[in-house]
Amino acid sequence: xxxxxxxxxxxxxxxxxxxxxxxxxxxxxxxxxxxxxxxxxxxxxxxxxxxxxxxxxxxxxxxxxxxxxxxxxxxxxxxxxxxxxxxxxxxxxxxxxxxxxxxxxxxxxxxxxxxxxxxxxxxxxxxxxxxxxxxxxxxxxxxxxxxxxxxxxxxxxxxxxxxxxxxxxxxxxxxxxxxxxxxxxxxxxxxxxxxxxxxxxxxxxxxxxxxxxxxxxxxx
Numbered sequence: 038x039x040x041x042x043x044x045x046x047x048x049x050x051x052x053x054x055x056x057x058x059x060x061x062x063x064x065x066x067x068x069x070x071x072x073x074x075x076x077x078x079x080x081x082x083x084x085x086x087x088x089x090x091x092x093x094x095x096x097x098x099x100x101x102x103x104x105x106x107x108x109x110x111x112x113x114x115x116x117x118x119x120x121x122x123x124x125x126x127x128x129x130x131x132x133x134x135x136x137x138x139x140x141x142x143x144x145x146x147x148x149x150x151x152x153x154x155x156x157x158x159x160x161x162x163x164x165x166x167x168x169x170x171x172x173x174x175x176x177x178x179x180x181x182x183x184x185x186x187x188x189x190x191x192x193x194x195x196x197x198x199x200x201x202x203x204x205x206x207x208x209x210x211x212x213x214x215x216x217x218x219x220x221x222x223x224x225x226x227x228x229x230x231x232x233x234x235x236x237x238x239x240x241x242x243x244x245x246x247x248x249x250x251x252x253x254x255x256x257x
Contacts, residue, residue: 071232072240075104075170082181089188092205093177099209100173102233103133104166106216109223109231112162119225126222129215130165131156134172140208144194145201147179 076097084090107130115127124132134155142149149155155172157164188202199207220230229239236245248254 071101071105073101073105073108075101075166076174076177080174082178084181085183086185088185089180089183092188092202093180095209096173096180096205097177099212100169103212103216104169105231105233106219106223107162107166107169109228110162110219110226114222114226114228115160115162117222117226119222124218126219127160129219133212133215134165134168137208137212138172140204140211141176144192144199144204145208146192147176 078097081093081097084093110126115130116125118125118128135152138149138152138155141147150172155168157168188205189200191198192201192204194204194207216233220233223230230237231240235247236242246253
C-alpha cells in the first residue's frame, strides 16, 4: 500500500491507501469519475473463460466502491448508529469482512484465511480499508482460473442448494445492501457522499447524465 498523493481534509482521509484518478468512458460520450481506485483495471486478472470476465471486473469494482464509501468515515465515527437498534459503523465493517469470508469460503469454495484471522488486528479505520482489499485480491486470482463447469455447479447454501454463480451474485447484492446502508449513515453524519454509480449532490462533473427525468429514462 502506498501513501495517497493528496489528502481530502473535508473527508478526513489520511489512510495509507493508493489514490488514483480514473475516468471510464460510457455511452454517449459521458465520462464517469472516481476519485479512488483500490484495485485498478490492470490488476484484475483475465478469466480462463472470457464469458466470466465480467464477474471479476464486477467484484473488483464493487470492492472499490465499498472502500470508497468506508473512506468517508473518520475514526470517531465508528461508534455511530442512527438508532439504538441499528448497527454501528464498526459493526457493519466487521460484518462485511466476516460475512464475505463466509459466503466465499463456506458456500462458493474459495481459499480463505481462518475466520479468526479475517478482521484487522487494529481497530483503526485505515486497517479495515486495507483488510478489505487484502482479502479481495486473492479471490480475483482464484476466480480467474475457474471453468464454466465450476461456476455452474450446485453447492450448499444455508438450508438449500444454489449454483456457485448464483451465490457469487447474491454476495455482490449483499455487499451493495450494506454499502447503501453506510451512505445513509454518511448523510446523517453530514459528511459528503461521493460517486459510486454516478453523480451525487456532493459530487458531479461536466457531462454527468443522471436519470432523474422521464425524458432521460425514455432515451434509446
